[in-house]
Amino acid sequence: MNNIKDKAFSDEELKGADFEETKFTDCKFSKSQFKFTGFADCIFNNCDFSNALLTSSSFTKCRFEGCKLNWIDFKEASLSSCTFRDCLMEGCSFEKQKLPGCSFPRSNLSSCYFANCDLSSLKLTDINLEKAIFDFCKLTNTDFSGSVTTGVSFQNCRISHTTLDLEGFIQFGLSKGFVLQKS
Template identity: 25%
Template sequence: MKLDTPKIPEDLTEKRFTDIFYEEDPEFEMCMVTDSEFANEVLDRVRLYKTVIRNCNFTNTDFRRIDLTDVRFENCDLSNANLGNASMNRVEFLNCKLLGSSLTKSYIGNTRFMESILNMVTFGDSKLEKVIFDNAALKNADLFACKLKKVEFLSCNLNGANFDETPLKGIDISSSDFDSLTVSIENLRGCIVSTSQAIQFASLLGLKIRQ
């Protein structure tokens, strides 16, 4: 699957993330933000456009209703951040940490989470469209009642992930690892799995497979 990647110009204005408090509206456009400390803050409805965020700390920050378009996060820590009701389009998270973050009731489109930690992230009631999780850790991630369209999990750790009330038809998890998943059999229909995963699911159904 091919994603629309962030459209970010080369000529970016350097900023600290705290500079956003001096903007008329809480937004950055065509900025390069590096090595900023922005933990335990509250910033509602922040808008980031055509911007690169690199080596920044946003742990425990409340970013609810954040609007991201053409944004790349590199080596950032967003652990326990509140990104609920977010809108994302053409966004990349590269080598980022989103441990325990909230992305509930969000729209996430054309977004790649690459080599990132998303253990215990909550996506509940979100719509994910054209999203790639690439070599990402999603242990105990909660994808309750999500709408997934053109979503790929490539070589991910899905152990303990919750897909309750989330249809997985057409979703490929065959290259990912897990010991257990929470998913109903009816929502598993049409999911693309490997042979070993098929055996795992069969054993959960109580089937005895003769080798």
């Protein structure tokens, strides 16, 4: 595996680049433009992607640990089998995403916007979703147990067999198609 540490990437270095089996540590991608950039089997430790622009970029089987990914619009990005552990992802926008095989353990996704997403069978457990908005999303067998759901809005969503813990269930209840997690 290639190792890259303490590097601030320029737009030119990222445009059209493909990275495979590379470990990035303490790297700065903030406000960078990713155009036709691909990452496969990469690890990102404590990297800053805040306000990055992801245009026709893909992340496959990547692991993000302790990264800042605030205010990113993932609409034109492809995310598959990625893990975002202990990441700050406040205010991100996910439009027309499926997020197959993705997970977000102990991450902060507060104030995120999910629109026209198919989040079926996705585990959104033990994360902060405070004030997140789910608009026209498919939530079938989605698991929200252990997550902070204060102020979350579910608008025009198709919800069935979606799991919440007791606090979330009290807030949303059966009226929307949620089921209570059994202890």
